Amino acid sequence: SQTIHQWPATLVQPVGSPLSLECTVEGTSNPNLYWYRQAAGRGLQLLFYSVGIGQISSEVPQNLSASRPQDRQFILSSKKLLLSDSGFYLCAWGPRLAGVGEQYFGPGTRLTVT
Amino acid sequence: AQSVAQPEDQVNVAEGNPLTVKCTYSVSGNPYLFWYVQYPNRGLQxxxxxxxxxxLVKGSYGFEAEFNKSQTSFHLKKPSALVSDSALYFCAVKALPGAGSYQLTFGKGTKLSVIP
Incomplete structure (x- = not known):
């Protein structure tokens, strides 16, 4: 069965510090990968998605970036965090070839920028 | 462009009563529709x-949803609510293969509270 991991689970960082959140998927190959941000426990904002190694699509211009160095690894980064970057960050994967679009989510990372 | 509306921010229901969480969608062509649940500080399931x-689609934990093409709705239902069903529920839609086919469009979420 497939499993998706995210770490760290919680993170408190000062404004201006760098960020690196990691997501890995097990039990599948060639997944679509997604980063979402959820503010105030409500709606989801799609930040980035990737359909393959090195292929990143950005949905929202911001000071965040994403990378996919390996097939099942997705990293969210920032060089300098802003207060507005606080939120709950969710990674998700979806089957590329046989799926009908469903996505499966990781446990999330709670980021607080102080 | 596709969209999803969840008209109720919050739904309160007594334990043991039937529950309905509403969702309507707008998409060109036939949709693929999804429901997710999120417990506090957890990812979406x-x-x-x-x-x-x-x-009528049956899912996990006794939930089901009814697709109504003429009303462009996909309401989530459960015959008898449990306190443990209290959570945030998201409806999502994906258009058929084509533009944006890698993405889901999510509603804003409905908070369900089941009162003992």
Whole structure:
């Protein structure tokens, strides 16, 4: 069965510090990968998605970036965090070839920028 | 462009009563529709999906959803609510293969509170 991991689970960082959140998927190959941000426990904002190694699509211009160095690894980064970057960050994967679009989510990372 | 509306921010229901969480959608062509549940400080969990076929779809934890093409709705239902069903519920839609086919469009979420 497939499993998706995210770490760290919680993170408190000062404004201006760098960020690196990691997501890995097990039990599948060639997944679509997604980063979402959820503010105030409500709606989801799609930040980035990737359909393959090195292929990143950005949905929202911001000071965040994403990378996919390996097939099942997705990293969210920032060089300098802003207060507005606080939120709950969710990674998700979806089957590329046989799926009908469903996505499966990781446990999330709670980021607080102080 | 596709969109999803969850008209109720919050739904309160007594334990043991039936529950309904509403969802309407707008998409060109036939939709793929999904429901997810999120417990506090957790990721979203997949509940069920509608692709084609029977309009009544059964999912996890006793939930079901009814697809109504004429009303462009996909309401989530459960015959008897449990306190443990209290959570945030998201409806999502994906258009058929084509532009944006890698993405889901999510509603804003409905908070369900089941009162003992």
């Amino acid at each position: 997949f509940l069920l999906k509608y692709i084609t076929g029977d309009n």
